Amino acid sequence: MRSDAVNHSPQQAFRLIVTGGGTGGHTYPALTAVRTLRGRLAAAGRGLDVLWVGTADGLEARVAAAEGIKFAAVATGKIRRSSNPLKLVSPANIRDMGRVPLGAVQARSIVADFRPDAVLATGGYVAVPVSLAARMCHRPLVVHEQTVRLGLANRQLARYATRFAVSSESTLSLLPESARAVAVVTGNPVRPEVLTGQPDKAVQALGLYGFDRALPTVYVTGGAQGSAQINNLVRDVLPWLLEQANVVHQCGPANAAGLEQSTQALPAHLAARYLLTGYVGPELPDVLALADVVVSRSGAGTIAELTALGKAAVFVPLASSAGNEQAHNARHLQEAGAAVALLGAVTAQGLREAVAPLLADAGLRARMAERARVHGRPDAADRLVDVILAAATAT
Numbered sequence: 001m002r003s004d005a006v007n008h009s010p011q012q013a014f015r016l017i018v019t020g021g022g023t024g025g026h027t028y029p030a031l032t033a034v035r036t037l038r039g040r041l042a043a044a045g046r047g048l049d050v051l052w053v054g055t056a057d058g059l060e061a062r063v064a065a066a067e068g069i070k071f072a073a074v075a076t077g078k079i080r081r082s083s084n085p086l087k088l089v090s091p092a093n094i095r096d097m098g099r100v101p102l103g104a105v106q107a108r109s110i111v112a113d114f115r116p117d118a119v120l121a122t123g124g125y126v127a128v129p130v131s132l133a134a135r136m137c138h139r140p141l142v143v144h145e146q147t148v149r150l151g152l153a154n155r156q157l158a159r160y161a162t163r164f165a166v167s168s169e170s171t172l173s174l175l176p177e178s179a180r181a182v183a184v185v186t187g188n189p190v191r192p193e194v195l196t197g198q199p200d201k202a203v204q205a206l207g208l209y210g211f212d213r214a215l216p217t218v219y220v221t222g223g224a225q226g227s228a229q230i231n232n233l234v235r236d237v238l239p240w241l242l243e244q245a246n247v248v249h250q251c252g253p254a255n256a257a258g259l260e261q262s263t264q265a266l267p268a269h270l271a272a273r274y275l276l277t278g279y280v281g282p283e284l285p286d287v288l289a290l291a292d293v294v295v296s297r298s299g300a301g302t303i304a305e306l307t308a309l310g311k312a313a314v315f316v317p318l319a320s321s322a323g324n325e326q327a328h329n330a331r332h333l334q335e336a337g338a339a340v341a342l343l344g345a346v347t348a349q350g351l352r353e354a355v356a357p358l359l360a361d362a363g364l365r366a367r368m369a370e371r372a373r374v375h376g377r378p379d380a381a382d383r384l385v386d387v388i389l390a391a392a393t394a395t
């Protein structure tokens, strides 16, 4: 499917509003779609005028700034779910609910002024007012869902979408009927640079000169915000782990200080094989290239990257993710022999037993990596761009 929108009015730039963020899982697929769309339009001699609408303090604001994308902030509120009705009327929820109508008014004025050819919404609370504004202003709305099970924001938006792009066939049966009629399976876009990392660049950029390259390297990651659970498990097995491997440990920007202390006791030869960092920025592709085994949360973004690359992985899913979505992702890959899933109450011993065979046996790692690659969709960004262009010309 190649749309006429690429060749339409070559002198006039394609106008896109992109919205979504809060976490890396919502932000990076949007960024990848923007880059891919820009490339496709440029190849046809057409420009792209893009405006990202997000929250001022979200990851998306930093990512848009780093990419040179215009950014507009709207007020947004996170409604904290709880089984206790009293907690639903907490001061924080009341304050945030008040911000939702304000965000809707701001979003409507932004969309009306910008007059986009299409709006792409990739989830997160901020996507709700912007998508509603797209609907009110009669602009084509493409909603992209990264996870197998719909996120809360996208569930609300499903009925307003011109096209509803999903990452997995198994999501189709979970969609409301109105969204199923406009649904397309695209996969979850992976930043292209993630696929072309180089191990030596990770060593140089992060100063990993104490790593023993004869040993395998483990990349531990808790997702964009880090994971206290994974941090504690890794801390408890660290001396053992460093006897068999080098470790890059991404612990979350807020957690680094607390962990540094526990690693100060390591003998020098083990400490040299360990890098603790809050967040892995532009070096991420190179760190993934260096990694032989990944110990990780099973958010949709991470899964899309690890399967596109083909990496042996041990997943520790976030148990409270919406509808146990992370456990579902991890179990699905475990059943295919493409990962190990640690479900339920995970102990340090359990992590050690899962990682040890993979560190000891390069053949086992290679077979798992090969099975993981079968689930990757490296062409997802191109497919999503097809959907955006088709939605823009359908009106």
Ligand SMILES: CC(=O)N[C@H]1[C@@H](OP(=O)(O)OP(=O)(O)OC[C@H]2O[C@@H](n3ccc(=O)[nH]c3=O)[C@H](O)[C@@H]2O)O[C@H](CO)[C@@H](O)[C@@H]1O
Pocket: 023, 024, 025, 026, 028, 123, 146, 147, 151, 221, 222, 223, 224, 225, 250, 278, 279, 280, 281, 284, 297, 298, 299, 300, 301, 302, 303, 305, 318, 321, 322, 325, 326
């Ligand atoms: C806590 C939470 O709400 N989790 C959800 C969130 O995941 P969350 O955003 O935490 O995690 P994902 O795995 O989806 O994505 C993380 C992204 O951040 C990148 N990264 C991470 C760490 C780092 O140091 N550097 C870096 O670049 C990863 O490579 C990946 O691209 O959105 C996902 C997609 O909607 C959902 O599946 C998750 O359940």
